[in-house]
Amino acid sequence: MLQLRIQGRGGQGAQLAGEILATAYFREGKYVQAYSTYGGARRGTPVSTFIRVDSAPIRERCDIEEPDAIVCFDPSLLSPALLGGARPDTVVLVNSNRAPSSFCDLGDYRFATLDALAVAQKNDLGRIVNSAVLGAFARVIGSPGIEHLANVVRDVSPRKSEENAGATMDGYRLVRILGKPDPEGLEALAGITPGSATEGGAA
Amino acid sequence: MTTLTTGASQAGMPELLPGDVRMLLTGNYAVSYGAMRARPQVVPIYPITPQTPIAEKISDLQLAGEFDVDLMTAESEHSAMSACITASLTGVRVFTATASQGLMLMHEMLHYASGAMTPIVMVNVNRTIGSPWGFWPDQTDSLAQRDTGWIQLYTENGQESLDTVIQAFRIAEQLLVPAMVIHEAFYISHALEPVVVPAQERVDEYLPPFAPQHRLDPEIGESWGNVVNQDMFYRHRKRLGEAMARVPETAIAADTEYEALMGRGYGILERYRMEGAEIAVVAFGAMCGTARVAVDRLREAGVSVGLLKIKLFRPFPIEQVRAAVAGVPKLVVMERNFSPGVGGVLHQELKAALYGMADPPQVHGYLAGVGGVNVSARKIEELVGKAMTEEPVAESVWQR
Structure with a gap:
């Protein structure tokens, strides 16, 4: 069983990202379970999404304490509590413009980073980062298939479906993985200055 | 929550019966589909976290022309349950859903519903009761209604919730006892999972239209709610007890027949x-x-x-x-x-x-x-x- 935890803040689209991942795995014929917990159901408060993927029916009804992967939409949420159940083989994917090695003082995990904000801006999505993060996820975990995932993103985006699918493909291409050389084309992101928030995207 | 569904049958999952569809649904959405298949004519409802997606999905299905229902948005849960009782007394099938504080506000009318022998089916989404304020799963809200004369069925996942909503109408209408189907916040209510939605024809075969002998109808001229004397009250309470005592055997039979038709059963x-x-x-x-x-x-x-x-x-x-x-x-x-x-x-x-x-x-x-x-x-x-x-x-x- 693959067990994932996505940590974000209300309004960042972390919950929808979890639903998109669940849909992609479901359409691949996998059993999935995805749910989110949140306190205030409002922008800015932490939202935790838990996803299980398996080839057999899933019976557990509890939080994931030892995830195989943690996806963190906001580096400020990388708390000891969040990382507590992680193992050395746990993938920790962070939405950040920093290098993966810069997070290594937090523990011995397989860090990966994506400057999802820059990818979103490049794809005319303003501050909507979830579609880019999903692409990076598919790369570091090795599933779901990226073309298939991009198709699901295109299907479920309420608007700017091509831009969101493009961000997913870019996220897949541009994710930086600890211990591996930086991907080609990364320098193009460096020139993108975060601008003001605009509407659109998959959130 | 966004609707993310597909009707595709898939490799790696059990074969579907003709007309069934497998969808990726939250437990709450599964409840809405189960309610739709049971064909209630009236759904009085008031939204509350974490029940709200049930009401939203019923509204979506009504708008899409899939669910022919009189969806009444009440001004409180107390009013919603009052409307359920009144509608049910006219002899129509009635469904509603609530959670936590909302169920607390219904408490008075829950007693009234069982006393009036109205076979309403209600889903309660378990959530901690304030204070302090929280949105977490425990079952103290529904357990506090132990003495209201409602059947209580607790489920383990969205599929069981869908199936149990349909079964609950069968049990409730046979015995004229209202029934609560109960699942927990987040772990079930908001968990997206593959859920089989059974074909309408098969559910229709399982659950015939509700046609009670006694109902509020000007043509018949019966009423409900008059003051009774002690002896009548005694007999009425005793009759409620007798109906309740028949629930286990009725529920077992309802589940056995459901399993024969749908391929899924749970027991009591x-x-x-x-x-x-x-x-x-x-x-x-x-x-x-x-x-x-x-x-x-x-x-x-x-x-x-x-x-x-x-x-x-x-x-x-x-x-x-x-x-x-x-x-x-x-x-x-x-x-x-x-x-x-x-x-x-x-x-x-x-x-x-x-x-x-x-x-x-x-x-x-x-x-x-x-x-x-x-x-x-x-x-x-x-x-x-x-x-x-x-x-x-x-x-x-x-x-x-």
Whole structure:
């Protein structure tokens, strides 16, 4: 069983990202379970999404304490509590413009980073980062298939479906993985200055 | 929550019966689809977290022309239940859903509904009751309605919730007793999972239209709500008790027939891996799923442990529970439900059910997961080990 935890803040689209991942795995014929917990159901408060993927029916009804992967939409949420159940083989994917090695003082995990904000801006999505993060996820975990995932993103985006699918493909291409050389084309992101928030995207 | 569904049947999953569709649904959406298949004519409802997606999806389905229903948005849960009772008394099928504080506000009308013999089916999404304010799973909201004369069925996942909503109409309408189908916040209500939505024709075959002999109808000229004398009240309460007493057999029959038609059945309780068990976990709702995983792991490690899942909680099926635990030396109740001054609610009910039984099992009561605190499979394994090495005490014991 693959067990994932996505940590974000209300309004960042972390919950929808979890639903998109669940849909992609479901359409691949996998059993999935995805749910989110949140306190205030409002922008800015932490939202935790838990996803299980398996080839057999899933019976557990509890939080994931030892995830195989943690996806963190906001580096400020990388708390000891969040990382507590992680193992050395746990993938920790962070939405950040920093290098993966810069997070290594937090523990011995397989860090990966994506400057999802820059990818979103490049794809005319303003501050909507979830579609880019999903692409990076598919790369570091090795599933779901990226073309298939991009198709699901295109299907479920309420608007700017091509831009969101493009961000997913870019996220897949541009994710930086600890211990591996930086991907080609990364320098193009460096020139993108975060601008003001605009509407659109998959959130 | 966004609708993300597909009707595609898939490799790796069981074959579907003709006309069935497999969809990726949250537990709450599964409830809405189950309600739609049962064809209630009236749904009075008031939204509350974490029940709201049920109301939203029913509204979506109505707008899409799939669900022909009079959806009434009331100004409170008290009014919603009042409208349910009135509508039901006219002889139509009625569905509603609520949660937590909303169920509390309905309390007065819950008694009225059972007294009026209105077979309303309501889903309650379990959520901690304030204060303090929270959105976490425990079952204290529905358990506080133990004495209102409603059937209570607790489910373990979205598929079971959908199937149980349909079954509940069958049971309620046969006995003229209202029924509550209950699932927990987040772990079920907001969990997206593959769910089979059965074909309408098969549900229609299972659940014929509701056609009560007595109803409010100017053509018939009957009424309800008059003042009665003590003797009439006595007879009425006794009749409610007689109907309640028939719930276990009626529910078993409803489930057996459902399984024959749909391929899925649950029973009113379930013995999971109880063969030769030295100890059995007793639980209800979502925790049963996690307990199955814990039981499997313990069995692999050579521990003779089983699970008794209580699905029907009201009426508490005393006879069936006694038969299910006969010969098991130890039971350990695990529950989130703390009743101040009493302890665990299921613990209390179970002990009462076993009192007077020949060679009864020892009963441990563990308060695990109170307030929505996570209860992992590992935690359940640990608590089983603890119960095996200690003598039970009368009180429920807090565990963290």
